[in-house]
Amino acid sequence: MGSVSRVQAQQMHFEAALPLRSGASLRDYTLAYETYGELNADKSNAVLVCHALNASHHVAGVYADANGHDDRKTEGWWDNLIGPGKPLDTRRFFVIGVNNPGSCFGSTGPAQPNPDPAAGGRPYGADFPVVTVEDWVDAQARLLDRLGITQLAAVIGGSLGGMQALSWTLQYPTRVRHALVIASAPNLSAQNIAFNEVARRAIITDPEFHDGHYYAHGVVPKRGLRVARMIGHITYLSDDVMDAKFGRNLKADELAYSTQDIEFQIESYLRYQGDKFSEYFDANTYLLITRALDYFDPAREHGGDLTVALAKATAKFLVVSFTTDWRFSPQRSREIVKALVDNNRSVSYAEIDAPHGHDAFLLDDPRYHGVVRAYLERVAAETSK
Amino acid sequence: MGSVSRVQAQQMHFEAALPLRSGASLRDYTLAYETYGELNADKSNAVLVCHALNASHHVAGVYADANGHDDRKTEGWWDNLIGPGKPLDTRRFFVIGVNNPGSCFGSTGPAQPNPDPAAGGRPYGADFPVVTVEDWVDAQARLLDRLGITQLAAVIGGSLGGMQALSWTLQYPTRVRHALVIASAPNLSAQNIAFNEVARRAIITDPEFHDGHYYAHGVVPKRGLRVARMIGHITYLSDDVMDAKFGRNLKADELAYSTQDIEFQIESYLRYQGDKFSEYFDANTYLLITRALDYFDPAREHGGDLTVALAKATAKFLVVSFTTDWRFSPQRSREIVKALVDNNRSVSYAEIDAPHGHDAFLLDDPRYHGVVRAYLERVAAETSK
Numbered sequence: 065m066g067s068v069s070r071v072q073a074q075q076m077h078f079e080a081a082l083p084l085r086s087g088a089s090l091r092d093y094t095l096a097y098e099t100y101g102e103l104n105a106d107k108s109n110a111v112l113v114c115h116a117l118n119a120s121h122h123v124a125g126v127y128a129d130a131n132g133h134d135d136r137k138t139e140g141w142w143d144n145l146i147g148p149g150k151p152l153d154t155r156r157f158f159v160i161g162v163n164n165p166g167s168c169f170g171s172t173g174p175a176q177p178n179p180d181p182a183a184g185g186r187p188y189g190a191d192f193p194v195v196t197v198e199d200w201v202d203a204q205a206r207l208l209d210r211l212g213i214t215q216l217a218a219v220i221g222g223s224l225g226g227m228q229a230l231s232w233t234l235q236y237p238t239r240v241r242h243a244l245v246i247a248s249a250p251n252l253s254a255q256n257i258a259f260n261e262v263a264r265r266a267i268i269t270d271p272e273f274h275d276g277h278y279y280a281h282g283v284v285p286k287r288g289l290r291v292a293r294m295i296g297h298i299t300y301l302s303d304d305v306m307d308a309k310f311g312r313n314l315k316a317d318e319l320a321y322s323t324q325d326i327e328f329q330i331e332s333y334l335r336y337q338g339d340k341f342s343e344y345f346d347a348n349t350y351l352l353i354t355r356a357l358d359y360f361d362p363a364r365e366h367g368g369d370l371t372v373a374l375a376k377a378t379a380k381f382l383v384v385s386f387t388t389d390w391r392f393s394p395q396r397s398r399e400i401v402k403a404l405v406d407n408n409r410s411v412s413y414a415e416i417d418a419p420h421g422h423d424a425f426l427l428d429d430p431r432y433h434g435v436v437r438a439y440l441e442r443v444a445a446e447t448s449k
Numbered sequence: 450m451g452s453v454s455r456v457q458a459q460q461m462h463f464e465a466a467l468p469l470r471s472g473a474s475l476r477d478y479t480l481a482y483e484t485y486g487e488l489n490a491d492k493s494n495a496v497l498v499c500h501a502l503n504a505s506h507h508v509a510g511v512y513a514d515a516n517g518h519d520d521r522k523t524e525g526w527w528d529n530l531i532g533p534g535k536p537l538d539t540r541r542f543f544v545i546g547v548n549n550p551g552s553c554f555g556s557t558g559p560a561q562p563n564p565d566p567a568a569g570g571r572p573y574g575a576d577f578p579v580v581t582v583e584d585w586v587d588a589q590a591r592l593l594d595r596l597g598i599t600q601l602a603a604v605i606g607g608s609l610g611g612m613q614a615l616s617w618t619l620q621y622p623t624r625v626r627h628a629l630v631i632a633s634a635p636n637l638s639a640q641n642i643a644f645n646e647v648a649r650r651a652i653i654t655d656p657e658f659h660d661g662h663y664y665a666h667g668v669v670p671k672r673g674l675r676v677a678r679m680i681g682h683i684t685y686l687s688d689d690v691m692d693a694k695f696g697r698n699l700k701a702d703e704l705a706y707s708t709q710d711i712e713f714q715i716e717s718y719l720r721y722q723g724d725k726f727s728e729y730f731d732a733n734t735y736l737l738i739t740r741a742l743d744y745f746d747p748a749r750e751h752g753g754d755l756t757v758a759l760a761k762a763t764a765k766f767l768v769v770s771f772t773t774d775w776r777f778s779p780q781r782s783r784e785i786v787k788a789l790v791d792n793n794r795s796v797s798y799a800e801i802d803a804p805h806g807h808d809a810f811l812l813d814d815p816r817y818h819g820v821v822r823a824y825l826e827r828v829a830a831e832t833s834k
Contacts, residue, residue: 303639
């Protein structure tokens with residue numbers, strides 16, 4: 065098994081405004097994307113990869129460093145899953161990673177200039193329109209139009225990416241043959257929304273947030289971003305893996321008896337993750353993406369009935385959950401499975417016994433990867449050469 | 450069943466410094482406390498109630514309002530459990546509630562003047578010494594000395610209060626006949642510490658924290674306190690009760706498509722709780738109490754062996770946990786039970802099937818209160834009249 069190796073990000077500009085679920089629209093915009101593998105003659109082997117909160121179009125491979133060598137530190141976020149001979153095999157599939165609008169990794173987002181003449185060339189900031197999972201899927205569909213791909217062999221995503229995969233089957237049922245929905249949920253629970261809201265309040269009440277127009281002040285609401293990321297990390301890891309990895313291990317040999325200094329290694333880990341995140345992630349993007357998570361709820365317009373909501377889907381499904389994922393627990397995946405089965409849809413379901421919590425969908429677990437590989441081998445077999 | 454009705458807080462001053470586990474000591478200090486019921490002739494019917502993070506010595510009854518009437522809004526935090534005819538029956542027991550040093554509800558704490566002459570009469574602020582569960586128990590024991598109580602019929606507490614009850618049996622084994630340890634744990638897990646650390650960072654990085662000396666600046670780090678309290682509330686409630694109480698219910702009829710405005714009722718609830726808390730709770734106290742939680746770990750000095758640690762205890766125990774408590778899960782209570790059983794101690798254990806999560810220990814659940822009532826009736830029967 066190899067890596068797709070050296071890759072290059074591409075950009076595509078769209079002149080036509082994107083109408084959004086909010087009623088607003090996104091004026092002309094750019095999407096960053098990458099592709100791996102070759103599109104076959106009848107364009108039937110495309111697989112779209114949808115990203116979650118802290119990720120991008122850079123799904124696999126590495127970029128070149130300043131000296132023209134591979135920069136291993138730039139490895140794509142799902143490189144363990146995608147590549148020649150890997151579960152999502154780039155020798156058979158043409159894989160597309162796309163960055164969603166509102167992100168801070170290349171597609172048009174709040175840090176970029178607001179095209180509204182009244183904005184005078186300043187960044188969108190908090191005026192970037194609120195985007196939803198459905199809006200992202202629309203933007204992805206336009207990209208596929210331009211690439212000449214009328215139907216996807218499969219759409220795949222984990223967590224928020226899984227919500228996009230599910231939404232594809234509802235918004236464009238005839239354009240997707242298979243959906244792989246991993247560590248996801250049909251909507252957020254009250255507790256999920258609660259964690260998002262605390263993170264948002266930490267950012268918005270940071271004095272350096274400046275109502276979302278901090279760019280003009282030359283500052284970043286890093287305090288809020290740090291707290292947001294620390295909360296996130298707690299929910300991504302299982303209680304068990306945190307105990308196994310950090311437990312009550314101390315930073316030093318002796319207790320310092322301090323409320324401000326680091327005593328426990330878990331504190332050190334969280335502070336490090338928070339600091340790192342606050343260096344590169346955009347605060348407005350964090351608000352937008354957590355809101356998109358909150359809003360996703362295909363059953364809403366059907367009186368909360370997920371079975372009715374999923375009746376539109378005609379794709380075949382692989383749904384995967386992880387036993388120790390308490391953010392999007394197996395129970396939430398089973399709700400999706402049940403609604404699909406109620407509709408007599410073809411659905412495979414795997415509940416992977418993994419200790420890593422929600423993060424498991426990003427890790428190289430042999431049982432998990434085995435299930436994805438086997439499923440995609442069947443997809444490849446039915447896809448014309 | 451009645452209420453203990455009108456009560457008055459009392460104060461006791463201690464001239465002798467309290468040596469602390471950190472090596473520092475607390476100079477002369479005051480403890481706020483309340484008592485309900487009558488101490489019997491041989492002083493054998495005293496029950497000490499230990500409080501958790503956001504509570505005080507005001508355990509039962511109400512205070513008078515400005516017009517001399519009962520002010521129902523001032524009801525003690527465990528009034529549903531304690532009173533004439535209630536599970537902890539004040540017709541049989543002399544009940545003592547005591548506020549711990551470091552608190553912001555009456556006992557000496559960081560908002561009060563630092564007696565160190567170098568401080569020039571300013572509040573302790575961040576210079577208040579770090580206090581531990583063991584230090585609090587020492588302070589409580591001194592209060593009992595002054596009240597002439599050599600042995601408690603029982604010590605009772607929930608959550609952090611349960612840790613104090615457990616610590617009583619280890620620090621003063623001969624001074625306590627029964628310990629009621631409710632919704633507690635033998636130490637915090639890595640995840641528990643992680644949540645505390647995020648809350649602390651939110652407070653400490655609030656620009657209005659001023660290194661813990663915000664009193665002098667006439668400000669309060671309210672942003673940090675709000676975030677801390679919101680995080681706390683998420684961990685106090687079960688996922689299920691949050692879904693039952695709030696679910697995905699919207700504040701308005703329609704979505705507003707906003708990252709900053711309230712969309713969901715759970716957001717409204719959390720913001721309200723955060724705002725309220727930030728009005729009355731002291732930020733330095735929050736840091737001190739969460740640190741005391743982090744540090745508590747009687748097994749630490751025994752190589753992590755809880756059975757060895759609890760060998761000192763001679764009291765009889767009632768341990769209670771709640772099925773949906775994910776902060777201090779039943780598994781953590783069972784660790785205490787197992788260590789006591791390993792030592793051939795008398796221990797009753799009840800795992801209450803309650804939907805309310807950690808907060809259940811404060812609520813009036815008939816099965817829970819029935820267990821406590823039955824246990825305390827046996828304690829009363831063995832206590833001389």
